[in-house]
Structure formats: structure tokens, C-alpha cells
Amino acid sequence: MLNKIFRIATRQSPLALWQAQYVQQRLMAAHPGLQVELVPMVTKGDIILDTPLAKVGGKGLFVKELELAMLENRADLAVHSMKDVPVDFPEGLGLVTICEREDPRDAFVSNLYNSIDELPQGAIVGTSSLRRQCQLSARRPDLIIRSLRGNVGTRLGKLDAGEYDAIILAAAGLKRLGLNDRIRQAMPAEISLPAVGQGAVGIECRLDDHELMTLLQALNHADTDVCVRAERAMNTRLEGGCQVPIGSFAVLTDDQLWLRGLVGSPDGHHMVVGERRGPREQAEQMGISLAEELLDGGARDILRDVYQGQPPA
Numbered sequence: 057m058l059n060k061i062f063r064i065a066t067r068q069s070p071l072a073l074w075q076a077q078y079v080q081q082r083l084m085a086a087h088p089g090l091q092v093e094l095v096p097m098v099t100k101g102d103i104i105l106d107t108p109l110a111k112v113g114g115k116g117l118f119v120k121e122l123e124l125a126m127l128e129n130r131a132d133l134a135v136h137s138m139k140d141v142p143v144d145f146p147e148g149l150g151l152v153t154i155c156e157r158e159d160p161r162d163a164f165v166s167n168l169y170n171s172i173d174e175l176p177q178g179a180i181v182g183t184s185s186l187r188r189q190c191q192l193s194a195r196r197p198d199l200i201i202r203s204l205r206g207n208v209g210t211r212l213g214k215l216d217a218g219e220y221d222a223i224i225l226a227a228a229g230l231k232r233l234g235l236n237d238r239i240r241q242a243m244p245a246e247i248s249l250p251a252v253g254q255g256a257v258g259i260e261c262r263l264d265d266h267e268l269m270t271l272l273q274a275l276n277h278a279d280t281d282v283c284v285r286a287e288r289a290m291n292t293r294l295e296g297g298c299q300v301p302i303g304s305f306a307v308l309t310d311d312q313l314w315l316r317g318l319v320g321s322p323d324g325h326h327m328v329v330g331e332r333r334g335p336r337e338q339a340e341q342m343g344i345s346l347a348e349e350l351l352d353g354g355a356r357d358i359l360r361d362v363y364q365g366q367p368p369a
């Protein structure tokens with residue numbers, strides 16, 4: 057077994073490489089002598105940089121090529137930001153491990169202002185996330201939201217070049233890349249409910265690779281796993297895979313789960329929110345029942361309108 061080399065398929069953005077190296081190092085630390093190497097790849101999501109993700113086919117763009125590599129046995133595992141992992145997996149592949157969550161919050165980043173509430177009237181804020189756009193606009197209808205794509209470094213560069221007064225990024229990505237000091241405000245969930253799985257890293261592999269799945273168990277973080285399961289169950293019940301204005305965020309305290317959900321129109325005019333509290337064993341049921349409450353409370357109409365402007369997943 058120790059002669060075998062396990063290959064991690066990874067994108068080449070600094071954040072993707074950080075996450076792949078993190079899993080590589082944790083696997084080698086948990087299993088001394090194990091050989092793990094990276095297989096860097098380019099995905100469609102890395103090539104199409106000038107179009108909002110929602111218009112070019114959604115987040116799946118970042119994972120399809122990595123999945124093909126595993127199915128064709130050119131790689132054994134892939135490391136994903138859970139936020140970018142679609143609901144469904146190709147036959148034969150699955151998500152087997154979720155690592156401990158980093159800061160799940162959205163980060164307000166600016167060279168001029170310390171928080172969203174400090175922004176002057178009509179300030180320009182960069183984000184391509186419909187979820188962030190919705191919540192920003194609901195709180196501050198005067199703000200002008202402009203598209204912002206590219207990896208974390210590219211986005212910060214555009215802010216520094218003066219294209220925006222502020223941008224919103226995931227705190228987790230900034231922290232992992234050592235850019236903590238760029239965060240002016242870690243936005244509380246009450247101001248910006250995070251995306252499903254935000255801040256968590258997940259590992260996908262072939263479901264018949266029992267040897268690898270056993271090795272990966274050492275990296276699973278049970279509390280993160282249960283929170284992300286609740287969030288993903290809500291998301292699964294709500295949608296079909298495109299980029300959507302959905303927030304879903306669970307926290308666990310003494311085995312009690314608190315799940316909050318949000319579906320909104322991109323312009324922030326409509327927002328449906330709800331929550332569930334219950335024992336951790338019911339994570340997935342809570343996600344499903346919250347989704348159904350949101351759907352009946354107006355999310356069905358909001359999502360229909362959003363999907364009409366997008367290609368199918």
C-alpha cells in the first residue's frame with residue numbers, strides 16, 4: 057500500500073493550491089510514509105473570466121475537469137471549496153470527507169471605508185455573487201453593484217486599482233492566503249448570510265477506492281460535516297445547480313444545530329428568510345423542511361425569475 061502514490065487533482069489558483077497542499081500535508085501527517093502528490097489542472101472556470109458565472113453555466117465549471125481526471129484514473133482525489141461543489145456527483149464519485157471549517161463569514165474589503173454602513177451614497181461595490189448582491193442591496197439600495205471575477209489576488213488588484221470603493225470576498229480565502237489584514241469587516245451572518253458550505257474544504261474521490269476513503273477518515277471534521285450537510289440539504293431541496301441568491305448557514309452548539317436560510321432576488325427587493333433549531337441527528341431533515349418553508353414563503357417565485365435569466369445547469 058505504501059508504494060502507491062495518491063494524486064490530488066487541483067486547480068492552480070493560489071487558493072486551490074493552498075487547499076490541495078493542506079490536504080496533502082494533513083494526509084501525510086496522519087499516515088506517515090504515505091505518498092501524496094498534486095496534479096495541477098486548468099478548468100473552464102479558470103479560462104472564462106470576463107462573464108458572470110451565472111451566465112456561463114455556474115460553479116460546476118470549476119469541478120467538472122477534476123472529476124473527469126478521477127474517473128479516467130489520472131487522479132485519485134480532488135479538494136474543493138464546499139461552496140463550489142454542485143449538488144449532484146457523477147456516477148462513481150462522491151464527497152467523502154469535510155475538513156474543519158475556516159471563518160465562514162463574508163469579508164468587507166476596502167482601502168477607504170471600514171464597513172458597509174460607512175460607504176457613502178452611491179458607492180461602487182464589487183461582487184459577482186447574487187447572494188451578496190441581494191443582501192448588500194437590501195441593506196443599502198443606493199449602492200452600485202459591479203461584477204467582479206477572477207481569483208482572490210486579481211480581485212484585490214482591481215480594488216487597489218480604484219475600480220471599486222469596496223469588494224466582498226470570503227473571509228476564509230483571505231485568511232488561508234495570509235491576507236487577513238485586508239479584512240475591514242467580517243460581516244456578521246445577520247448582515248450577510250454566508251453561502252452553503254462557505255469556508256469548508258471537501259474531498260471527493262472514487263467511491264470504490266476503499267483504501268483512500270479509509271485514509272481520508274482521519275481528516276473528517278464531524279461538526280463541520282453536520283453543519284454543511286444541513287446547509288446542502290436545504291440547497292438541494294431548493295435548486296438545480298446554477299448560481300443562485302441563496303444563503304444557508306448552520307452553527308452547532310452542544311449538539312444543537314441552528315440553521316438559517318435566505319432566498320432573495322438579486323436586486324434585494326425580495327427576501328425570504330427562515331431558521332430551524334434541532335438536534336444534530338436531524339441536520340438533513342431540518343435543511344429540507346426549512347427549504348420547503350422558504351419555497352412556500354415566496355422563494356419559489358424568486359427562484360423561477362432568477363432561473364429564467366440563466367441557462368440550464
Ligand SMILES: NCc1[nH]cc(CCC(=O)O)c1CC(=O)O
Binds near residue numbers: 138225226253
Ligand atoms: N466562488 C469562489 C470561491 N470559492 C471559495 C471561496 C473562498 C473560500 C471558501 O469559501 O471556502 C471563493 C472566493 C470568494 O468567495 O471570495
